[in-house]
Amino acid sequence: MIKQLFRSCIFLLVLNAALSSCSNNGVVKESSTADKMGRFPEKGDMIMLTDRPPQLETPLNIFQQDITPNDYFFVRWHLSQILTKIDIDTFRLYIGGAVDKPIAISMKDLKSKYPADSVIALAICSGNSRSTFSPRVPSGQWGNGAMGNAKWKGVKLKTILEAAGIKKGAIEVTFQGMDKGPLPDIPVFVKSLSIDHALDGEVLIAYEMNGQDIPMLNGYPLKLVVPGWYATYWVGSLNTIKVLTDTFKGFWMTKAYQVVNNAEANESPDSPAKVTVPVSHIKLNSIFILPEPHQPVAYGQPCHVEGLAFNDGTGIKKVEVSVDSGKNWMETTLNPEISKYSWRRWKYEWVPKTIGINHLMVRATDNNGFTQTSKQWNRGGYAKGFIEQLDVKVK
Amino acid sequence: MLKKTQFIFIATLCCLFLVLHSCTQQKQPDIAKPADENPNTFTVKGSVREIFINHDEPDFPEAEGKEIFTSTCTMCHTLRYISIQPNFPHKTWEAEVNKMITKFHAPIDSVRAGKIVNYLVTIKGVKQ
Structure with a gap:
């Protein structure tokens, strides 16, 4: 009986120490996710950039919904x-x-x-x-x-x-x-x-x-x-x-909100354009939603790839995905248009055939036949429209 | 059935555990508060609605110019504007501080501006 009591005593002390060390893990400032997620009035957990004035970013998984909830x-x-x-x-x-x-x-x-x-x-x-x-x-x-x-x-x-x-x-x-x-x-x-x-x-x-x-x-x-x-x-x-x-x-x-005046909003860091104009129309762009960043996927198993494409209402003609760093492009399936000015959801079923890091890319083509390019930069970091790359680990 | 002395011994151990655990809980520095303890509020009273947003400033490394940097920049905005930035070369930080003065009309003289730029380069600089 005494032995049992000692055992439970030691167990409790170990448990206590474990609990304390767990709660101390969150101390690291600025680098922990918890510190960057902020709960604001009428809002769910958002990624906080700043709080005075507030600048809050929507977590990527929310974009699995066609309509973004107010909160x-x-x-x-x-x-x-x-x-x-x-x-x-x-x-x-x-x-x-x-x-x-x-x-x-x-x-x-x-x-x-x-x-x-x-x-x-x-x-x-x-x-x-x-x-x-x-x-x-x-x-x-x-x-x-x-x-x-x-x-x-x-x-x-x-x-x-x-x-x-x-x-x-x-x-x-x-x-x-x-x-x-x-x-x-x-x-x-x-x-x-x-x-x-x-x-x-x-x-x-x-x-x-x-x-x-x-x-x-x-x-x-x-x-x-x-x-x-x-x-x-x-x-x-x-x-x-x-x-x-x-x-x-x-x-x-x-x-x-000034940007270089060309279709791709593209200028060189070494010789920035002399003339700029106010940013205006939404540029053609496409992004990945799934698989989520840093989420490893299984070799040889079907993997659901999904994302969004959008522009200024010109409309999306097609969205293509590459799983080999842009060498080959496969057309994705577009969801029906939600409205002229909504984003358009695209989907692609991928069976990973290479172990290790796979470089996925996505590019959209608008109804005028313009396709996203891989090179774009401008001094304000505005109107992003270059081809996005998602590195996915295949295990 | 437990004997009375055994029961007291276990109860004491449990108390000791709870006290020890709550002590270690109190000792830990402030971490991000869970959502239900957040002081930010939204209230509606009749036709009046109001929000309250709690601000807190992030910690910055000790280095020359920190005082001037914090007291000047916080006049207009949170220092989180700086926390979220990657490292930049001297000319970029200088341009940013100049932007605050020439475009946003922040009342910062050239001596203070120089010290702020140096501090920014110290904590978030890269070689040009």
Whole structure:
């Protein structure tokens, strides 16, 4: 009996030591996954890039769903004083500038007095996948998770602009949210669209995302939705729209989000282009979702390969996969189109026939016949469209 | 059936285990809090909605210029902007700090800017 008691005593002490050492394993800062995953208001576990202002990336496995849930939708703000409190009863959307009658619309009126419209569209940060550029580019080091596909409901921008009456000579429209810089001299976040784009009947002032209010971190109460264009134009916590009769020269249109003006958004690090333009249309791109990175697969066994391809609404003609570093390309099966401005899912069944690291690649071809190339770089790390490689270990 | 003395002995051992374990738990440094202990909140009261986001700054290595780096950069943004970056050459860090001054109008004089660049090169530099 005494022996048994001693045994249990030793067992308990060993167990205690084991438990303590386990809980001490998480101490390493910055390198542990737990420290990078952050739980934010109205959000699930997101990959945290920054918290002031918040920049949160969607974990890759969420992209196995065609529609990205609100609580996993990526977050990207520029200025630290983001909107954190609002009384929706006193909120107004202001439309002014070169209009016949400046108006202030309440949320209630916006929802009840103007016809509703909706679109399923991909929102993607201009800097999505920046961390994959070589050489590396400073700024937000996003993986592939600064994007999401959602159903947006609201009122056409055209409808609201026409309600205010556009004056002759109007050429641009600006959009400003309620976020502010920490110091007064920091340029406020204002974006602009040409008047023709603003009136094309596709740009939406959204008050709903996937059938719910837009999360605060995604731009509650209103978010501009610009289908086919990078999310830098999708201004969140939107409350001010101005019609202009001259060209808008604000910082966020003329200094920031500038990219070389060619189809591939490609320039050389050694001789960067002299002329740049604001980033605009979503570039053709394709990514892997499955197999998940670092997930080994079995030799000779069927392996399900899956991913997404997308562009600015031009549409995807085909997506091809290579399992031998780009020597041979096999056409994948495309899922039916979700909508013109959604991503398109592709699938491929692969039977690995080489033990060791296999270099998988994916490339998309758009409906104009343009195919992704392997070489692209630009100084801002914007509009990623080069061919992605996924290294898969076959055992 | 256990004898009374044996029962007391086992009970004491169990208590000792619990006390020892809770002590080691308290001693450990702060690690990322699990989601249900997170101070970040979202509240709706009638027509008013509000979020609260807790900020904490990551640790940075001790080196010359750390004080100026932390006190200056945190005026506008979290230092996580720097934690997430890979290593860059001197000219890239210099361009980044200059961008803050010329484009974002951060009030940083050239002496402080130089010290910040040197600190960044010390902790996240590469040879050119």
